[in-house]
Amino acid sequence: MDKAKKEQLVAELHEKLQRASAAVLTDFKGLTVAEITALRDNLAEQGVEYRVVKNTLMRIAAKGTTAEVVEPLLTGTNAVAISYEDPSALAKALKNFAKETDKFQIKGGVLGSNPLSPQDVEALAELPSREEMLATFLGTLNAVPTGLVRVLSGVPRAFVGVLAAIEREKEQAS
Known part of the structure; x- marks a missing residue:
């Protein structure tokens, strides 16, 4: 990816993180393309965007946003789920998918300006x-x-x- 595309991706991701009500990082290592596509489609029905992001680009995009608190989680393979409306719908969809496959892992995230642990994301999924x-x-x-x-x-x-x-x-x- 050339520098201009990276800059555009970072700017776009930065804007999305600023608008987000919640963002959750997940580890998708070991999932098939079909499984990731099914997850992405399920999240899209909930109004959630799910995209694979390089850690370096995520660090740069998160600077100056409330998502900056997830920086310690940026190791290994990461994808970010971004919700603009109902954070509990995001958490429910991720929790349900994590139950279906043991390869998928919720690493943590941010709700408003508050950091979320994996247990916090599961607790959020229990809310109506x-x-x-x-x-x-x-x-x-x-x-x-x-x-x-x-x-x-x-x-x-x-x-x-x-x-x-x-x-x-x-x-x-x-």
């Missing part, structure tokens, strides 16, 4: 997705006014019940 969290939040928000309306409507309902009982009593007395 963004949509599930929003649905839970909206359900909680909806429960408060619903309960309030129920409580407030109980007083007039009881009053109407009392009036109906008085009316029945009057009718029975007559």
Whole structure:
């Protein structure tokens, strides 16, 4: 690869790392091209980009970004998975793939500006997705006014019940 292409690749990767909500480094040594392609396709469905990157180029691209914390992990063969939206979807897809093949290894990553260990990535995979969290939040928000309306409507309902009982009593007395 000539110098101009390397510079372009570094600039592009630097920009992606700046926009990323999470980035995870993986060791793909021993995987077949078909396995890597299947992983890449699965990640693409989740809105995650997966690319093999030379360690030197990754070090240069990560400078000045929150991904700079992954520099100690840049040994051996590396690929980076970059998520721009839901970090838990990235972690879930990588964890599921790691279960399927013992050759694939999650090395660590970064979430926002916080470094992630492989165990942190697995813990992130256990979190509900963004949509599930929003649905839970909206359900909680909806429960408060619903309960309030129920409580407030109980007083007039009881009053109407009392009036109906008085009316029945009057009718029975007559």
